[in-house]
Amino acid sequence: MGGTFDPIHHGHLVAASEVQSLFDLDEVVFVPTGQPWQKAGKRVTEAEHRYLMTVIATASNPRFTVSRVDIDRPGPTYTLDTLRDLKRQRPDAELFFITGADALAQILSWKGVDQLWDLAKFIGVTRPGHELTDEGLPEDEVELQEVPAMAISSTDCRERVANGEPVWYLVPDGVVQYIGKYNLYRPGAGELQEV
Ligand code: ATP
């Protein structure tokens, strides 16, 4: 499951857990993006903070792991490279790429879209506020899956912190504490970098 994870929240975790169970996956690998090309010009928190929050949020689940492939690769993150790197590390694995309805709708604009289907099966999951459709996408390569509705976004979490509002129960407790410890998402905190 790729994402900016700025910060990781319970919407990500529920989707991952649900797909793990439904497809009987051995492992769900969370892959925080390096520089997300879709968010060029927007400000994204330092990769190391996003990586560590993802580790904190997933540490207690024996089937969840976090990969550094995207944050250690220089340049913008493309899912094609992500999947190639993961495949290189796990040559015998059958890969599934978990993506929310909003990201699924963008897939046709991704780099090397035709090659993506050979590398992984795509699981598109429901997300409140977005319509889940595989229109235009190859039928055999994409599966749509309903997951428990969590109307949470990282954008909303960041805005809440900036406004001094709570994010308890939207993100894991350890992530609330990490955000506080490093003063992330507060105006003028200086932890953001332009991508
Ligand atoms: P931002 O608001 O910064 O874009 P986000 O909440 O959309 O953050 P991302 O890191 O952009 O989180 O998303 C990573 C992946 O998780 C994407 O495929 C996205 O569609 C999916 N996702 C995010 N939030 C949810 C949710 N609440 N329910 C289901 N899928 C989600």
Ligand code: MG
């Ligand atoms: Mg998003």
